[in-house]
Amino acid sequence: MTTFKLHSEPLKDEWLDDYGHLNEAYYLVPFTNTTWKLQDEFGIGVDYFEQTGCAFYTVETHLRYLNEVRSPAVMDIESIILGSDAKRIWFAHQMLVDGDLCATAEFMVLHYGTRESQTIEMSESVQQALKQAKVADKPDWIGRKIGLTKR
DSSP states (O other), X not given: OOOEEEEXXXXXXXXXXXXXXXXXXXXXXXHXXXXXXXXXXXXXXXXXXXXHOEEEXXXXXXXXXXXXXXXXXXXXXXXXEEEEOSSEEEEEEEEEETTEEEEEEEXXXXXXXXXXXXXXXXXXXXXXXXXXXXXXXXXXXXXXXXXXXXX
8 A cells, every 4th residue: 555644734723622622624724735745746736737727626525533633733644545537536644643543534636727627637647656656455434425324
């Protein structure tokens, strides 16, 4: 399994809720910051956007809260590529604090040409790099849905 360890971030006091732990909205901030690093890893970050006008737009996110995060803490984020095609990337991040899994986030992003105002295919080299990084076995929490019906 190819796991990318590209980002760590300290918990900020302004992210705490009235209970003294990381507010649910702020779990997404370190995940988003890691997504920028993941894009850089594949050469499809801000420089890529400035050169090509192409960006990645998130169309779906699934966030799981597993353990509370209290200050002081450093959130270590690990990333995996779950799959991709010519216009989409499916990936996930895991948040660990002191080695304990605290949250996971699963994302689907589209490759969007801002000059064309539509989704367009990524270059073959990027597509190949993503395919090579794809994990062989997906974690059991990938693709879950929420609801009240029993499974």
